[in-house]
Amino acid sequence: MVILSELLSKGSSSSSSTSGHSPTDGQSSSNDGPNYDVFLSFRGVDTRHSFTDHLHKALIDANITTFLDDEEIETGEDLKPELETAIKASRGSIIVMSKNYASSTWCLDELVLILEQHMTSDHIVIPIFYHVEPTHIRKQQSSFGDAMAKHKQTMEAETNANKRSEWAQKMDRWNKALIEVANLKGKDVNGRLETEFIEEIVKDIQRRLHVPLRSVRQQLIGMDYSIKFITSWLKDGSSHTADILTIYGIGGIGKTTLAKHVYGLYAHEFHKSSCIEDVSRVCDGKFNGLLDLQEKLSSDISKTSSVKVHDASVYTSKIENAVARKRVFLVLDDISTLDQLDALLGSKGFHPGSKIIITTKERHLIERCALFKTDIKPKHTKLLLQGLHETESWKLLCLHAFKCNYPKTGYEGVLYKLVKYCQGHPLALVVLGKSLYDRDVTYWEGCIEGLKKETDSHVNNVLRMSFNSLPSKNDKDLFKYIACFFVGIDRDVAETILKACNINIRSGIPNLLDRFLLSIGWKNKLKMHQLVQEMGRFEVRQESHDKPWKRSLLWCHEESFRVLKQKKGKGNLVGLALDMRMLEKEMLGASYKLKTDALSKMDNLMLLQLNYVHMNGSYENFPPELRGLCMHGFHLKYIPSELPMENLVALDMSYSNIESFIGCYSNPQRLEKRQKLDGLCLKNKRLLGSLKVLNLSSCKQLCSLGDFNQFPALERLIVRNCTRLLEVSESIEQCVELALIDLSYCKQLKNLPRIIGMLKKVKTMLLDGCNLGESQTEDTNLDMDSLDMCNANKNISISTRTSSSTFVGAIPSRLKFFSSSLSRSLVRLSLVNNNLSTESFPMDFSSLSLLKELYLDGNPIHSMPNCVRTLHRVEILSMQYCNKLKLVEHPPHTLKKMWLYSDHQSLEKVVFDPKMSPLMLFYFPRSWTPRLYEIEGMVKIQAMVGVKEKVLRSLGWINLLHNKRNQGNNPRESRMQMLYEFGIFSTTYDVEEMPSWFIHRSAGPSISFTIPSSSPNNLLKGLNFCFLQTRRVSYERPLILLHHFPITPMITVSNITKNRMWIYECNTDRYSIYGECWVVLNHWMFGMNEMEPGDHVTITVTDSRRELTKECGVSLVYKDDGEKKEEDVLGYYKSWNHIIGGDLSPFQTTTGQYILNNDRFFTHGIVLYPYHRKFVPDGPDIQVEKERFWFRALSLRKPDISGRAHKGEGESSRSHPSDEKD
DSSP states (O other): OEEOHHHHHHHOSOSOOOOSOOOOTTSOOOSSOOSEEEEEEOOHHHHTTTHHHHHHHHHHHTTOOEEOOOOOSOOSSSOOHHHHHHHHTEEEEEEEEOTTGGGOHHHHHHHHHHHHHHHHSSOEEEEEESSOOHHHHHTTOHHHHHHHHHHHHHHHHOOOHHHHHHHHHHHHHHHHHHHHHHHSOOEEOTTSOHHHHHHHHHHHHHHHHTOOOGGGOSOOTTOHHHHHHHHHHHHOOOOSSOEEEEEEOSTTSSHHHHHHHHHHHHGGGSSEEEEEOOHHHHHHHOTTHHHHHHHHHHHHHSOOOSSOOOOHHHHHHHHHHHHHHSOEEEEEEEEOOHHHHHHHHOSSOOOTTOEEEEEESOTTSGGGSGGGGSSSOOEEEEEEOOOOOHHHHHHHHHHHHTSSSSOOTTOHHHHHHHHHHHTTOHHHHHHHHHHTTTOOHHHHHHHHHHHTTOOSOHHHHHHHHHHHTOSSHHHHHHHHHIIIIITTSBHHHHHHHHHHTTOOHHHHHHHHHHTTSOEEOGGGBEEOOHHHHHHHHHHHHTTOSSOGGGSSEEOOHHHHHHHHHTTOOOTTOOEEEEEGGGSOGGGOSGGGOEEGGGGTTOTTOOEEEEETOOEESOGGGSOTTOSEEEOTTOOSSSOOTTSOOTTOSEEEOTTOOOOEEOSSSOOTTOGGGHHHHHHHHHHTTTTTTTOOEEEOTTOTTOOEEOOGGGOTTOOEEEOTTOTTOOEEOGGGGGOTTOOEEEOTTOTTOOOOOGGGGGOSSOOEEEOTTSOTTSOOGGGHHHHHHHHHHHHHHTTOOOSSOOOGGGSOOOOOTTOTTGGGGSOTTOSEEEOTTSOOOGGGSOSOOTTOTTOOEEEOTTOOOSBOOGGGGGOSSOOEEEOTTOTTOOEEESOOTTOSEEEOOOTTOOOOEEEOOTTOOOBEEEOOOOOSSOOOEEETTTEEEEEGGGSOHHHHHHHTOTTHHHHHHTGGGOTTGGGOEEEEETTEEEEEEEOSSOOTTOOEEEESSEEEEEOOOOOTTOEEEEEEEEEEEEEOOGGGSOOOOTTSSOSSOEEEEEETTTTEEEEEEOOOOGGGOOSSEEEEEEEEOOOTTTOOTTOEEEEEEEOOTTEEEEEEEEEEEEEOHHHHTSOOTTHHHHTBSSSTTSOOGGGBOTTSOEEEOGGGGGSSEEEOOGGGTTTOOSSOSEEEOSOSOOBOSBOSSOBOTTSOBOOOOSHHHHOOGGGSOO
8 A cells, every 4th residue: 555645746837726806906895796787888979869869768668777878078088986986896898889988088087997808807798889890999090090091190299208208108098998808709780670679788798697587586485395396397408309398287377477577587598489379268268369479479580570370370370480490598487288288399499409398287298299209209298386385475465464574463373274275376465465355354355255155266267267167067077076075085985986986087077177176185195275176166166056966966065954954965976075173163963963865866976975963764875876974973883784885986984883794784683584684695795896995094983894795895994993893704805806905903703714815806905003923822712702702792694604713823022024914016014113023024025026015114123134034026115114124134126215214323334235216215315423334335334343454544534543442442433434325435523734744735625636646656536625714703703595505514626637527415424523623534436537647637625614724635545566465444335336437327416416414315316506507606505316216225246446347246345344254
């Protein structure tokens, strides 16, 4: 080993580097920033009342702050101080070089100062050659020669030697300035229409100074993320085709406002631009509406013609030709049909770099247009707007209701109700806020009461446009069904019921999703924005405003109650919902009990919800066409035998008092009709033959489930939280269509039928919270006696007595026989919160050959159970909140997602299979407590005392060996840790000054050097970088600006020669720090591909807000010839995949830099914050990853750090050097 810091110091080209530009004497010392966008320099006698006046007005109209001197007469020889100040306070200057410009000494002095600003800062200069030739200016001919000759005569006529010398110096500066301005790329007005010429200048200024349009100066509330996203998309120039961004969402969500805002900000940066608003409204409201829009678009992006065109195809051709030649920026607002898209975009493609923003209410419309059927398809990006958060909604409502950001005293309650009602819908918040401005609280309360009765509001009309665009009556009916009854319901369950109601869901559901009238939420639940849902209910209310019994659907509980109470329901009713808990308390009472005959005339009723409703009378009055029946809180202990259930596909009796679900309808009160009932059961073996969904959740009295042969079509059995349930009958084998079984939190369930394992269609089995891990073997004999007693007490008769041999024995704590009760067809298995230890699991799950999802959350396992490794198709494994979990070793290589999050941070080690598939890991490894752990391929933190000496020697950390040997006696040093990630080793320890073995140093946070030449026997293997830090005193800390400082020190290594940059946001170990000063020591494993002799390198530390870097140093580490033959002690570390020299593509920005941040493993892209922008000035702020699954711990075949390929998938390559003793 040779450490050549001496060679480094000799071969270095410099010892430090300076970033940025130092301010010059010519720059303003003011810290207030520029006061003007543009300074206008012109000769008043030539252009003040003509060209310059028109230009000034155009600049002001374009929201460009412009300085123009109103003084016509020069009052002295020297430039007025206010003019000098104005030039220095401007971001740019326009110099109107006219015939008599050089005759004014003021103009010439302005020119000199403007060009000085241009040279010493980013002050832009635009010369305009107003009917003059640049050659005449450069060579001082014509009027410019005459003017300079007169100035020379004035100089020569001066008798005062000092003044004559001053004149001579001025003449020299003027001459140079005229030559320089003539050489600049300017704009020539000759042969141009001045109006067009001025428009071009204004757009150029807007583009170069990023001046927004006047209309977008205001800040949009709650749109920050979306604006940044679109800005990043606009600035991304990586595409070689046109880029299309679709902004979609429900009506009124802010699509148009956002698109127009961004258009105003950036339209000037393109050659041509156009914003076409309200496309759908114009096309629907006017016969030639689309033709008018084409004409506007064509005139915006190409030269207009006086000839009026009446053929859409002609305009389309003109648009196609224009967009093919120029880089354009288009906004097409509210597109609803393919005809609109094809007419406005054509089919021949756009000039590279063009950007098109389209707003629409239909998700998949854009990619069906003609433009996407060409050989070179545009790049398509999508942005979904989903409304404002509560705090943003609060602010927007206050802005319009109170003209400030906060509510008046006493309005907080009503404001909260309105915010909740609007659910983040911006248009609703704005409309309501404006209507309630300067109104008292009583008026607000009345408005809230009337909202749900209003059917013709502006907001509702906007939302109704999406409803009206639905292509069929089926889709409109489907929307109304869901709005009235199925919001919050599992999609599969809802589709099962709706299909039975003769609703076409195959195309209907996608059509609703495409128009954002519906969405799919967490756990596959149907979601609908509250305003959209109310709009759907308004459509139903239109059927009869004042007579609810004449409508097809009744969802309002008060109206449903009155219809049933008054027995007015007729055959027109298809669905009715009543939940007595939702009615006002004063309406509840004995006098409001209902009778079953209220349903007798509702012959076509298919959907019925009677939650917590007490009904008297015979249940044979229930409608015979019922498809979905929900009776939560049903008061009887049995299901009435006369209830017509032949056509039922879904039955939900959750929270009911029923005690069993055995026999025809389980009526234990009618023993005298025992034989009659048994005969009825045998005769009508398929009384529940249509039933597909049975939900008996939270039936606290339910003891047993049986006679499944009565519902052979059953697909979903949901019996959650039935705490007294003891058995499930073997007759479940008759349910050959069963796909889902949910027995979660049935804690007394002692027996699982072995026959379940024989069912061939069960895909999902949920057994959460069933206490499967508790020892239950001693209760084997007791269970059947308890069941007998339960049945005897309730006089339950079962046609064929079920013996104990029918059931599997009690589930043993180690679940040795548990797998026999699991169907081989299972795709999803959940065993959450079962008190299962690692030893409780069977050794083998290989029979579950189709299993893809396994959930073990909340169990006291200390390591991943061995049986998990026998699952050869599993893709999702969740072990969240397993607070004793320490080791996850070789999870199945087929995994795509793995959850390991836990509050207790107990995890110590995760080791992967070398042949693992790309994985998405959900875990947050950084902890605020000192902790040793390793996630192979991501991060490894180990105690320094456990690191082998030969590893430290290989890193060039020989000088740490003395500290390491003494750590047992020093409690501070004993807490030292070594962190490894990305091919970078790090440690932190207390010290007052830089380590002496770093010879090459630099004061401050940055150092530059050139890698010296090395002998063939000494190959570069890495570099050590060290920096000394101290705490900032509180008054020196910068003001807190979100994301302006990294959380921990950020180290940027830039190989200027190879144009490579690594930005490492290091996770420093602050727990070993006790003093006021400390060093952070890094070893970067660079090879010849990254660093080689002659490369110029700069390393910079970006401090966090609380720390300050005082000094830094670097030392190169080489490998000598003798070391090559030895075992590579760093072989394990080099085998990681995502390290320098390996695959860092997920960490690479669009402009080529690498952002090495451990959090990136657990996020969906790269986010560039202000503190990154010093090193990554270009590219979008948010860079979404192209691949969701990319993490791979180990490289299958990877070059070593020196660039030579090596093999090594055996134990030697994966041995952990820190785990061995020296």
